[in-house]
Amino acid sequence: MTGGVDCIxxxxxxDRREGHRVFEDERVVAFLDARPLFPGHTLVVPREHHETLTGLPAETVGPFFERVQRITAAVESGMEAAGSFVAANNRISQSVPHFHMHVVPRNPKDGLRGFFWPRSRYAGEDEAEAVAARLRSALGE
Structure with missing residues (x-):
């Protein structure tokens, strides 16, 4: 699928809208997030319009993530960051319905919190095994 209707x-x-491009090739475009968590926060998008990770064609996934890996290294190096946070929303909290990865430079004590809202534990091994079994079953479908 190409060219989402009204897709920023x-x-x-x-090139119909300005974006501070960091990288581009035949498969992806990477540009600075307009509302960065930290300077250097970069978005990596496939050139073709696919709304979610599950919508990316299988043959696109590997090459896409090879570019994400390269851009992540550049963000860490270019921003002199100790590390990075690389993430994607899939429908929920996805402000633009065009699949994209966030590459955010990170440093110790940078104040970033809230990406993994309330974390908890399974009630026990039985509950954890039941959840794992549900996922294994879904993978077998």
Whole structure:
């Protein structure tokens, strides 16, 4: 699928809208997030419009993530960061319905919190095994 209707990221990819590009090739475009968590916060998008990770064609996944890996190294190096946070929302909290990865430079004590809201534990081994079994079953479908 190409060229999402009224898609901000498709407009950036097609040069119809300004984006501070960091990288581009035949598969992806990477540009600075307009509302960064920290300077250097970069978004990596496939050139073709796919709304979610599960919508990416299988043959696209590997090459896409090879670029994410390269851009992550550049963000860490270029921003002199100790590490990075690399993440994607899939429908929920996805402000633009065009699949994208966030690459955020990180440093110790940078104040970033809240990405993994309330974490808890399973009630016990039985509950954990039941959840694992549900996921194994879904993978077998």
């Amino acid at each position: 990221f498709c407009d950036i990819v097609a």
